[in-house]
Amino acid sequence: MSGPPPGLSVREAAEELGVSPSAVRQLIAQGQVRASKFAGRLVVDPDHLRQASAVGRPPGRPFSPVAAWVLLGLLAGQKPTSVSPSRLSQLRRHLRSDDPQELVGRLRKRADLAFWYVHPSLLGELAAEPRCVLGGRSAGELVGADLAGHSDLLEVYLSPAAADQLAHDYVADLDVSVGVANVVVRQVEAGRVPEHEPRVAAAPVVALDLIETGEARVIGAGWSLWLQRLDAWRKDDAHGC
Numbered sequence: 001m002s003g004p005p006p007g008l009s010v011r012e013a014a015e016e017l018g019v020s021p022s023a024v025r026q027l028i029a030q031g032q033v034r035a036s037k038f039a040g041r042l043v044v045d046p047d048h049l050r051q052a053s054a055v056g057r058p059p060g061r062p063f064s065p066v067a068a069w070v071l072l073g074l075l076a077g078q079k080p081t082s083v084s085p086s087r088l089s090q091l092r093r094h095l096r097s098d099d100p101q102e103l104v105g106r107l108r109k110r111a112d113l114a115f116w117y118v119h120p121s122l123l124g125e126l127a128a129e130p131r132c133v134l135g136g137r138s139a140g141e142l143v144g145a146d147l148a149g150h151s152d153l154l155e156v157y158l159s160p161a162a163a164d165q166l167a168h169d170y171v172a173d174l175d176v177s178v179g180v181a182n183v184v185v186r187q188v189e190a191g192r193v194p195e196h197e198p199r200v201a202a203a204p205v206v207a208l209d210l211i212e213t214g215e216a217r218v219i220g221a222g223w224s225l226w227l228q229r230l231d232a233w234r235k236d237d238a239h240g241c
Contacts, residue, residue: 007035007043016049034115047215061106067091068110069192071103075233076194076202096237100230104211111186114163117173118183123154126170126183131162133193135186135201136209137218143196143203145210145221154183155209157201159190204229 013033014021024044027033034045063071070080071091080088094103118126126132136155140147158166163185167174171183186209194202201209203225210222 007045008049010035010042010044013044013046013049016046034113036115047213062109063106065110065188065192068107069188069194071095071107072110072202072204072208073194075204075229076196078194092237095230096234100227103230104208104226107208108212110208111157111188112160114167114174114185114187115181116167116171116183116185117180118154118170119172120152120182122170123182126166127154127156129166130199131158131166133157133195133199133201135193135206136184136213139196139200139206140210140218140221142200143206143225145203145206145225147210147218147221152182155186156183157186157188157193157205160187162190163187 008016010021010024014024017024024033025042028035028042028044033049034047035042036045037043062068066082067087070083070088071094073080074092074095083091098106127134127138133156134142135157137147137151137153138155173180193205196202196206207222207226207229210218211226213219213222
């Protein structure tokens, strides 16, 4: 006999957010709210409802993945070469003048999310895979986020091709219920993610990951790191650095 669903129904989630069920389904499709299938029904992760409420729905459309990674590369001190000078100038203006919370909201579609369950004995081996770039809580302390304590959740960036191969090699369950996943995979084309050091995502990237966790303490650390990096970039930009 199965127990109760490990989360909220779409209707319950809609009531929590004060929106329609169709709006919740749209948030799920956009990756803003995490959900999984349980007994044939969508079940919403309540932690990610807090994330959706904290970040909010920005007034502008989300940046495309290419534009999002150019923006994050700029914040990480890179010199992007994948966009035209006019588009680069436009994106720099966004960094220079947009509200920090609006920027976070518009960067939400930078990657495709997947949630895996990997046997705990293999998590260290997966984390050490050369194709994995650590993000989120797995990289937080490495890039200066104010996070103490160990997280059992592995967070990585992978290219779609690498994700397919590593899923075949490591994953015990690709269709996990809410709360069961122990690996968060953000899929991005190879070479897009700016790095703090080899195989560790840069601080602005990690800050966004932390903000999107749905955990109050982690969200706070993410915002602190995000504002610190954005303010530093704006000061350098104002001085022509």
